[in-house]
Amino acid sequence: MEEQTKIINQTIQDTVIGNKKIRTINPPIHNGSTILFESYTDLMLANKGEYSGLTYGTDRMVAQRAFEEALCDLEKGYICRAFQSGISAISHALLACTKAGDHILICDNVYWPTSNFCNKILTKFGIEISYAPADVGKNIGDYLRDNTVLIFMESPGSNSFEIQDIEPIVETAQDRNIITMMDASWATPLYHKPLELGIDVSIQSVTKYIAGHSDILMGAVTVNNKYGDLFADYYKTCEIYTSPSDCYTSLKGLKTLKVRMTQHEQSALGIAQWLEKHPLVDKVIHPALSSHPQHNRWKKYFRGASGLFGFTLKEEPDSESLARFMDNLQLFGIGYSWGGFKSLITAGKYHRSNGSDYDNKTIIRLNIGLEDCSDLQQDIEKAFYQLN
Numbered sequence: 001m002e003e004q005t006k007i008i009n010q011t012i013q014d015t016v017i018g019n020k021k022i023r024t025i026n027p028p029i030h031n032g033s034t035i036l037f038e039s040y041t042d043l044m045l046a047n048k049g050e051y052s053g054l055t056y057g058t059d060r061m062v063a064q065r066a067f068e069e070a071l072c073d074l075e076k077g078y079i080c081r082a083f084q085s086g087i088s089a090i091s092h093a094l095l096a097c098t099k100a101g102d103h104i105l106i107c108d109n110v111y112w113p114t115s116n117f118c119n120k121i122l123t124k125f126g127i128e129i130s131y132a133p134a135d136v137g138k139n140i141g142d143y144l145r146d147n148t149v150l151i152f153m154e155s156p157g158s159n160s161f162e163i164q165d166i167e168p169i170v171e172t173a174q175d176r177n178i179i180t181m182m183d184a185s186w187a188t189p190l191y192h193k194p195l196e197l198g199i200d201v202s203i204q205s206v207t208k209y210i211a212g213h214s215d216i217l218m219g220a221v222t223v224n225n226k227y228g229d230l231f232a233d234y235y236k237t238c239e240i241y242t243s244p245s246d247c248y249t250s251l252k253g254l255k256t257l258k259v260r261m262t263q264h265e266q267s268a269l270g271i272a273q274w275l276e277k278h279p280l281v282d283k284v285i286h287p288a289l290s291s292h293p294q295h296n297r298w299k300k301y302f303r304g305a306s307g308l309f310g311f312t313l314k315e316e317p318d319s320e321s322l323a324r325f326m327d328n329l330q331l332f333g334i335g336y337s338w339g340g341f342k343s344l345i346t347a348g349k350y351h352r353s354n355g356s357d358y359d360n361k362t363i364i365r366l367n368i369g370l371e372d373c374s375d376l377q378q379d380i381e382k383a384f385y386q387l388n
């Protein structure tokens with residue numbers, strides 16, 4: 001069955017009232033904390049860890065399990081676990097798989113809070129952190145140490161959109177028994193399936209496209225059969241709790257993901273192609289354009305593109321003209337995060353160790369939402385007049 005059809009037709013565990021099943025299309029939202037036992041005997045079984053039912057709010061309620069199951073299927077994973085946010089998913093995935101004395105190699109285009117967590121928190125526990133170039137590939141061995149246990153990738157990377165060469169990285173990692181993780185939020189599991197490419201752990205900021213409406217924060221970690229049991233045990237040990245209503249919202253998002261992604265992809269590509277020909281624009285940084293430095297990797301490892309990309313201007317703008325440009329946009333909100341129905345804009349400079357074309361240039365990042373594409377284009381064109 002096609003992926004989206006399968007998610008829409010997911011079987012939800014029945015609730016029974018008056019001997020009749022309540023068969024809603026969406027899962028029930030059971031809030032924690034207490035779940036009553038039917039008897040003392042059941043309580044005793046729970047005390048011994050032998051009770052088969054749910055015992056407490058942290059046992060992952062029905063809506064959470066339904067979300068995790070649907071995402072796990074889409075990711076072709078062995079287990080999936082939900083988290084309160086994307087960055088919580090990332091930090092727990094890293095903690096679950098490392099110990100004092102280990103070394104983690106991180107691609108240097110990762111989401112800034114990811115590297116911040118590693119530099120500030122993991123180092124406190126005696127874990128070594130170092131960085132590989134954003135476009136690392138078969139040269140991955142140059143960056144590994146004897147104690148490297150984990151390689152953390154993000155493709156395309158935050159703000160600068162580089163793509164790692166996954167195949168040789170996975171090959172090297174498997175040879176040396178190193179765990180590989182991918183922050184795969186940009187493409188969603190519809191367009192990129194890290195586990196199918198041999199990566200061990202796929203991480204989603206569900207906040208973005210999966211939830212899709214900029215109204216919740218959530219994250220997810222999907223793991224293959226090699227590390228799945230270890231990770232499930234870690235999750236249980238930490239007694240992680242994810243809001244049932246956020247899980248419900250995210251599952252609802254999964255059910256409309258394909259139709260939204262199709263539109264995001266089409267609109268963003270249209271605007272990217274238009275910008276690429278625009279006289280004020282220098283580079284458009286969009287993996288699906290043949291001008292992207294790792295366009296061939298995108299073709300090899302991805303099935304589609306999302307609605308988030310960047311561009312630089314021929315003439316580096318001073319802060320006043322950039323402010324005029326951004327403030328004059330009517331349809332683009334100035335704000336963090338992406339993946340929702342509303343178009344958003346941010347701008348910044350990002351240093352990458354491989355000295356990319358965009359080093360020290362302002363990258364303007366667009367999150368193309370679900371508005372009419374020509375309305376968005378006109379909005380940008382009008383605001384461009386402010387740059388002169």
Ligand SMILES: *Cc1c(COP(=O)(O)O)cnc(C)c1O
Nearest residue numbers: 085086087111185205207217218
């Ligand atoms: C936003 C983002 C995250 C973190 O997600 P939150 O749910 O906002 O914590 C992680 N990775 C990438 C690439 C992101 O853009």
